[in-house]
Amino acid sequence: MSEAKAFDYIISLIYDRTRIRLHEGKQHLIRSRLGKRMRAHGIESFEDYCHFLQNMADEDELVHVVDALTTNFTNFLREKDHFDFMVDRALPAVLPDGRSSFRVWSAACATGEEPYSIAFYLAEKFPVNQGWNWEILATDISTKALAKARAGIYRLERAQTMPKDWLKRYCQRGTGEYEGHFRIKPDLSGRIEFKHANLLGDLAFPSPFELIFCRNVMIYFDRPTQEQLVSRLARFLVPGGYLLIGHSESLNGLNVPFKCERPSIYRKL
Numbered sequence: 001m002s003e004a005k006a007f008d009y010i011i012s013l014i015y016d017r018t019r020i021r022l023h024e025g026k027q028h029l030i031r032s033r034l035g036k037r038m039r040a041h042g043i044e045s046f047e048d049y050c051h052f053l054q055n056m057a058d059e060d061e062l063v064h065v066v067d068a069l070t071t072n073f074t075n076f077l078r079e080k081d082h083f084d085f086m087v088d089r090a091l092p093a094v095l096p097d098g099r100s101s102f103r104v105w106s107a108a109c110a111t112g113e114e115p116y117s118i119a120f121y122l123a124e125k126f127p128v129n130q131g132w133n134w135e136i137l138a139t140d141i142s143t144k145a146l147a148k149a150r151a152g153i154y155r156l157e158r159a160q161t162m163p164k165d166w167l168k169r170y171c172q173r174g175t176g177e178y179e180g181h182f183r184i185k186p187d188l189s190g191r192i193e194f195k196h197a198n199l200l201g202d203l204a205f206p207s208p209f210e211l212i213f214c215r216n217v218m219i220y221f222d223r224p225t226q227e228q229l230v231s232r233l234a235r236f237l238v239p240g241g242y243l244l245i246g247h248s249e250s251l252n253g254l255n256v257p258f259k260c261e262r263p264s265i266y267r268k269l
Protein backbone atom coordinates (compact mmCIF):
# COMPACT_ATOMS: atom_id res chain seq x y z
CA MET A 1 0.00 0.00 0.00
CA SER A 2 1.36 3.47 -0.88
CA GLU A 3 1.67 6.19 1.77
CA ALA A 4 -1.14 8.23 0.15
CA LYS A 5 -3.47 5.21 0.09
CA ALA A 6 -2.66 4.45 3.72
CA PHE A 7 -3.65 7.99 4.80
CA ASP A 8 -6.82 7.85 2.69
CA TYR A 9 -7.70 4.58 4.37
CA ILE A 10 -7.27 5.99 7.91
CA ILE A 11 -9.12 9.21 7.03
CA SER A 12 -12.12 7.31 5.70
CA LEU A 13 -12.04 4.79 8.56
CA ILE A 14 -12.27 7.62 11.11
CA TYR A 15 -14.94 9.39 9.06
CA ASP A 16 -17.08 6.24 8.90
CA ARG A 17 -16.71 5.57 12.61
CA THR A 18 -16.94 9.08 14.06
CA ARG A 19 -17.74 11.52 11.23
CA ILE A 20 -14.59 13.38 12.19
CA ARG A 21 -12.86 14.78 9.12
CA LEU A 22 -9.11 14.43 9.45
CA HIS A 23 -7.77 16.67 6.74
CA GLU A 24 -4.76 16.07 4.56
CA GLY A 25 -2.61 18.38 6.71
CA LYS A 26 -3.08 16.05 9.72
CA GLN A 27 -0.71 13.41 8.38
CA HIS A 28 1.99 14.11 10.94
CA LEU A 29 -0.55 13.94 13.77
CA ILE A 30 -2.04 10.67 12.47
CA ARG A 31 1.38 9.09 12.17
CA SER A 32 2.54 10.13 15.63
CA ARG A 33 -0.70 9.18 17.38
CA LEU A 34 -0.75 5.73 15.83
CA GLY A 35 2.93 5.15 16.62
CA LYS A 36 2.09 3.53 19.95
CA ARG A 37 -0.31 1.09 18.28
CA MET A 38 2.31 0.18 15.69
CA ARG A 39 4.84 -0.50 18.44
CA ALA A 40 2.27 -2.59 20.34
CA HIS A 41 2.10 -4.90 17.32
CA GLY A 42 5.78 -4.68 16.42
CA ILE A 43 4.92 -3.07 13.08
CA GLU A 44 7.51 -0.65 11.75
CA SER A 45 5.90 1.18 8.88
CA PHE A 46 2.66 3.16 8.84
CA GLU A 47 1.69 1.56 5.53
CA ASP A 48 2.10 -1.94 7.05
CA TYR A 49 -0.04 -0.94 10.02
CA CYS A 50 -2.85 0.17 7.68
CA HIS A 51 -2.53 -3.08 5.78
CA PHE A 52 -2.75 -4.93 9.11
CA LEU A 53 -5.91 -2.98 10.02
CA GLN A 54 -7.53 -3.71 6.67
CA ASN A 55 -6.96 -7.43 7.01
CA MET A 56 -7.89 -7.79 10.62
CA ALA A 57 -11.29 -8.89 11.85
CA ASP A 58 -10.58 -7.65 15.38
CA GLU A 59 -12.79 -4.73 16.50
CA ASP A 60 -10.57 -3.99 19.51
CA GLU A 61 -7.78 -2.53 17.40
CA LEU A 62 -10.27 -0.19 15.69
CA VAL A 63 -11.38 1.04 19.13
CA HIS A 64 -7.73 1.89 19.83
CA VAL A 65 -7.48 3.76 16.54
CA VAL A 66 -10.54 5.86 17.38
CA ASP A 67 -9.16 6.48 20.88
CA ALA A 68 -5.82 7.58 19.45
CA LEU A 69 -7.25 9.91 16.83
CA THR A 70 -9.95 11.74 18.78
CA THR A 71 -8.90 14.99 20.41
CA ASN A 72 -9.94 14.93 24.04
CA PHE A 73 -8.67 18.32 25.20
CA THR A 74 -10.83 19.75 28.00
CA ASN A 75 -10.59 21.51 31.36
CA PHE A 76 -12.52 22.02 34.56
CA LEU A 77 -14.84 25.04 34.15
CA ARG A 78 -13.81 25.46 30.50
CA GLU A 79 -15.83 28.32 28.94
CA LYS A 80 -17.05 29.10 32.43
CA ASP A 81 -19.85 31.50 31.44
CA HIS A 82 -21.86 28.46 30.26
CA PHE A 83 -21.99 27.02 33.78
CA ASP A 84 -23.08 30.37 35.26
CA PHE A 85 -25.70 30.66 32.53
CA MET A 86 -26.94 27.13 33.24
CA VAL A 87 -27.67 27.74 36.93
CA ASP A 88 -28.62 31.44 36.84
CA ARG A 89 -30.65 31.65 33.62
CA ALA A 90 -31.32 28.43 31.75
CA LEU A 91 -32.58 26.12 34.49
CA PRO A 92 -34.80 28.76 36.16
CA ALA A 93 -36.27 29.53 32.69
CA VAL A 94 -36.85 25.95 31.61
CA LEU A 95 -38.15 24.45 34.86
CA PRO A 96 -41.86 24.95 35.41
CA ASP A 97 -42.84 26.23 38.89
CA GLY A 98 -42.72 23.43 41.42
CA ARG A 99 -40.64 21.12 39.26
CA SER A 100 -37.59 19.92 41.18
CA SER A 101 -36.17 17.21 38.95
CA PHE A 102 -34.21 17.69 35.74
CA ARG A 103 -31.57 16.10 33.52
CA VAL A 104 -28.44 17.48 31.89
CA TRP A 105 -26.44 15.74 29.14
CA SER A 106 -22.73 16.28 28.54
CA ALA A 107 -22.71 14.90 25.01
CA ALA A 108 -18.96 14.75 24.31
CA CYS A 109 -17.60 14.59 27.83
CA ALA A 110 -14.01 13.55 26.97
CA THR A 111 -12.11 12.83 30.22
CA GLY A 112 -14.94 14.08 32.45
CA GLU A 113 -13.98 17.62 33.44
CA GLU A 114 -17.14 19.00 31.78
CA PRO A 115 -19.73 16.76 33.52
CA TYR A 116 -17.93 17.18 36.87
CA SER A 117 -17.99 20.96 36.39
CA ILE A 118 -21.74 20.71 35.74
CA ALA A 119 -22.07 18.63 38.92
CA PHE A 120 -20.15 21.21 41.03
CA TYR A 121 -22.42 24.01 39.84
CA LEU A 122 -25.60 22.00 40.36
CA ALA A 123 -24.48 20.91 43.82
CA GLU A 124 -23.92 24.59 44.70
CA LYS A 125 -27.16 25.99 43.31
CA PHE A 126 -29.55 23.02 43.29
CA PRO A 127 -28.59 21.05 46.42
CA VAL A 128 -30.00 17.57 46.61
CA ASN A 129 -30.48 17.91 50.39
CA GLN A 130 -32.88 20.79 49.69
CA GLY A 131 -35.15 18.63 47.58
CA TRP A 132 -33.54 19.00 44.13
CA ASN A 133 -33.23 15.83 42.14
CA TRP A 134 -30.96 16.02 39.11
CA GLU A 135 -29.06 13.58 36.97
CA ILE A 136 -26.21 14.05 34.56
CA LEU A 137 -25.57 11.78 31.60
CA ALA A 138 -22.03 11.96 30.20
CA THR A 139 -21.17 10.27 26.90
CA ASP A 140 -18.22 10.05 24.54
CA ILE A 141 -17.05 7.90 21.65
CA SER A 142 -13.54 7.44 23.08
CA THR A 143 -13.43 4.47 25.44
CA LYS A 144 -10.07 5.61 26.81
CA ALA A 145 -11.31 9.13 27.62
CA LEU A 146 -14.46 7.67 29.14
CA ALA A 147 -12.48 5.32 31.41
CA LYS A 148 -10.60 8.34 32.78
CA ALA A 149 -13.87 10.23 33.21
CA ARG A 150 -15.43 7.34 35.10
CA ALA A 151 -12.45 7.02 37.43
CA GLY A 152 -12.70 10.73 38.30
CA ILE A 153 -9.03 10.93 39.35
CA TYR A 154 -6.93 13.89 38.16
CA ARG A 155 -3.56 15.47 38.80
CA LEU A 156 -3.78 18.39 41.24
CA GLU A 157 -2.60 20.89 38.59
CA ARG A 158 -5.87 20.22 36.75
CA ALA A 159 -7.76 21.87 39.63
CA GLN A 160 -6.19 25.29 39.00
CA THR A 161 -9.28 26.57 37.19
CA MET A 162 -11.54 25.51 40.09
CA PRO A 163 -12.40 27.58 43.21
CA LYS A 164 -10.22 26.35 46.12
CA ASP A 165 -13.18 25.65 48.41
CA TRP A 166 -14.79 23.40 45.75
CA LEU A 167 -11.70 21.27 45.75
CA LYS A 168 -12.22 20.77 49.51
CA ARG A 169 -15.98 20.29 49.31
CA TYR A 170 -16.29 18.01 46.30
CA CYS A 171 -12.92 16.30 46.00
CA GLN A 172 -10.52 14.20 48.07
CA ARG A 173 -6.74 14.51 47.97
CA GLY A 174 -4.91 11.33 47.13
CA THR A 175 -2.26 9.77 49.34
CA GLY A 176 0.34 7.07 48.76
CA GLU A 177 0.37 6.10 45.10
CA TYR A 178 -2.23 8.86 44.47
CA GLU A 179 -0.10 11.63 45.99
CA GLY A 180 -0.40 14.72 43.77
CA HIS A 181 -3.86 13.66 42.60
CA PHE A 182 -7.42 14.26 43.68
CA ARG A 183 -10.61 12.37 43.06
CA ILE A 184 -14.21 13.49 42.85
CA LYS A 185 -16.12 12.40 45.96
CA PRO A 186 -18.34 9.42 45.25
CA ASP A 187 -21.56 11.11 46.43
CA LEU A 188 -21.10 13.63 43.61
CA SER A 189 -19.63 11.34 40.94
CA GLY A 190 -22.44 8.89 41.69
CA ARG A 191 -24.91 11.39 40.22
CA ILE A 192 -23.27 11.11 36.81
CA GLU A 193 -23.91 8.19 34.49
CA PHE A 194 -21.02 7.63 32.04
CA LYS A 195 -21.84 5.84 28.80
CA HIS A 196 -20.13 5.08 25.52
CA ALA A 197 -22.04 6.67 22.64
CA ASN A 198 -21.47 7.82 19.09
CA LEU A 199 -23.39 11.07 18.61
CA LEU A 200 -24.12 10.04 15.02
CA GLY A 201 -24.99 6.45 15.90
CA ASP A 202 -28.12 4.96 17.46
CA LEU A 203 -29.15 7.01 20.46
CA ALA A 204 -32.18 6.56 22.69
CA PHE A 205 -32.95 7.97 26.12
CA PRO A 206 -35.78 7.27 28.54
CA SER A 207 -36.69 10.97 28.86
CA PRO A 208 -35.60 14.30 27.39
CA PHE A 209 -33.05 16.68 28.87
CA GLU A 210 -33.55 20.24 30.06
CA LEU A 211 -30.06 21.14 28.91
CA ILE A 212 -27.41 19.68 26.61
CA PHE A 213 -23.73 20.59 26.54
CA CYS A 214 -22.34 19.63 23.13
CA ARG A 215 -19.17 21.66 23.11
CA ASN A 216 -16.05 21.56 20.98
CA VAL A 217 -16.95 18.45 19.03
CA MET A 218 -19.03 19.82 16.13
CA ILE A 219 -15.96 21.72 15.04
CA TYR A 220 -14.55 18.41 13.72
CA PHE A 221 -17.64 17.66 11.58
CA ASP A 222 -18.65 18.92 8.14
CA ARG A 223 -21.76 21.13 7.80
CA PRO A 224 -24.23 18.37 6.75
CA THR A 225 -23.10 16.28 9.74
CA GLN A 226 -23.43 19.28 12.06
CA GLU A 227 -26.99 19.85 10.83
CA GLN A 228 -27.86 16.19 11.30
CA LEU A 229 -26.37 16.18 14.80
CA VAL A 230 -28.05 19.39 15.98
CA SER A 231 -31.45 18.25 14.61
CA ARG A 232 -31.19 15.05 16.58
CA LEU A 233 -30.05 16.89 19.74
CA ALA A 234 -33.25 18.96 19.43
CA ARG A 235 -35.28 15.77 19.66
CA PHE A 236 -33.66 14.95 23.00
CA LEU A 237 -34.50 18.33 24.58
CA VAL A 238 -37.69 19.39 26.33
CA PRO A 239 -39.53 22.28 24.61
CA GLY A 240 -37.61 25.46 25.48
CA GLY A 241 -34.57 23.36 26.49
CA TYR A 242 -31.07 24.76 26.03
CA LEU A 243 -28.18 23.68 23.85
CA LEU A 244 -24.70 24.97 24.71
CA ILE A 245 -22.01 24.64 22.05
CA GLY A 246 -18.32 25.61 22.08
CA HIS A 247 -17.35 29.29 21.99
CA SER A 248 -15.73 28.85 18.59
CA GLU A 249 -18.76 27.01 17.15
CA SER A 250 -21.98 28.38 15.68
CA LEU A 251 -25.31 27.13 14.31
CA ASN A 252 -25.40 29.99 11.76
CA GLY A 253 -26.74 28.81 8.44
CA LEU A 254 -27.89 25.42 9.73
CA ASN A 255 -31.52 24.49 9.24
CA VAL A 256 -32.24 23.55 12.86
CA PRO A 257 -35.06 24.35 15.33
CA PHE A 258 -33.12 26.65 17.66
CA LYS A 259 -32.98 30.35 18.35
CA CYS A 260 -29.75 31.98 19.41
CA GLU A 261 -29.95 33.60 22.85
CA ARG A 262 -26.27 34.53 22.98
CA PRO A 263 -23.29 33.39 20.98
CA SER A 264 -22.89 29.62 21.66
CA ILE A 265 -26.17 29.48 23.67
CA TYR A 266 -29.29 28.24 21.88
CA ARG A 267 -32.88 27.56 22.91
CA LYS A 268 -35.10 24.95 21.31
CA LEU A 269 -38.07 26.50 19.51
Ligand SMILES: C[S@@+](CC[C@H](N)C(=O)[O-])C[C@H]1O[C@@H](n2cnc3c(N)ncnc32)[C@H](O)[C@@H]1O
Nearest residue numbers: 018070072074108110141142198199215216217
Ligand atom coordinates in the same frame (compact mmCIF):
# COMPACT_ATOMS: atom_id res chain seq x y z
C1 LIG B 1 -12.26 18.44 22.39
S1 LIG B 1 -13.21 17.26 23.27
C2 LIG B 1 -14.45 18.31 24.01
C3 LIG B 1 -14.67 18.00 25.46
C4 LIG B 1 -15.66 18.91 26.19
N1 LIG B 1 -16.98 18.86 25.60
C5 LIG B 1 -15.15 20.33 26.23
O1 LIG B 1 -15.68 21.21 25.53
O2 LIG B 1 -14.19 20.59 26.96
C6 LIG B 1 -14.14 16.47 21.93
C7 LIG B 1 -14.69 15.09 22.32
O3 LIG B 1 -15.63 14.67 21.32
C8 LIG B 1 -15.55 13.27 21.24
N2 LIG B 1 -16.16 12.83 19.95
C9 LIG B 1 -15.67 12.99 18.70
N3 LIG B 1 -16.51 12.45 17.79
C10 LIG B 1 -17.55 11.93 18.49
C11 LIG B 1 -18.73 11.24 18.11
N4 LIG B 1 -19.02 10.98 16.82
N5 LIG B 1 -19.59 10.86 19.10
C12 LIG B 1 -19.30 11.12 20.41
N6 LIG B 1 -18.20 11.77 20.82
C13 LIG B 1 -17.33 12.18 19.88
C14 LIG B 1 -14.05 12.99 21.32
O4 LIG B 1 -13.79 11.65 21.70
C15 LIG B 1 -13.63 14.02 22.38
O5 LIG B 1 -13.57 13.45 23.66
